[in-house]
Amino acid sequence: MGVFVSCMATKADLPVWVETAIKANRDSARCIEIAKYMWDNQESEFHRSSDLFISGNTICDGQLSNSGVMKQVAASPTGVWELA
Numbered sequence: 001m002g003v004f005v006s007c008m009a010t011k012a013d014l015p016v017w018v019e020t021a022i023k024a025n026r027d028s029a030r031c032i033e034i035a036k037y038m039w040d041n042q043e044s045e046f047h048r049s050s051d052l053f054i055s056g057n058t059i060c061d062g063q064l065s066n067s068g069v070m071k072q073v074a075a076s077p078t079g080v081w082e083l084a
Contacts, residue, residue, distance in 0.1 A: 009045035015063045017042055019083070022070070027083040034081060 021037035022029050029037075039046065064070035064081075071082045 009042070009049045013045070015067075015069070018064060018081070019069055022081055022083050028076075028080055030079050031081065 017038050018034055020041075021034040024037055025033050065072050068084050071084050076082045
């Protein structure tokens with residue numbers, strides 16, 4: 001008998017997905033572009049982890065800007081996330 005391992009995504013996966021989405025859009029993307037990219041590439045993970053829909057935006061913004069991966073919100077045009 002095989003072992004079943006769940007591949008459910010967690011909040012820890014979101015910053016990586018957001019950074020990848022921004023990189024795919026030449027280091028600058030509107031939130032809707034990030035969301036579309038993530039949906040196109042991680043749809044099955046979102047279906048298995050519905051709580052990610054609610055929390056992703058706030059968590060990713062803070063983690064990525066505080067870690068220096070993303071520019072601070074005030075340093076970017078309104079509605080645009082940019083890599084540092």
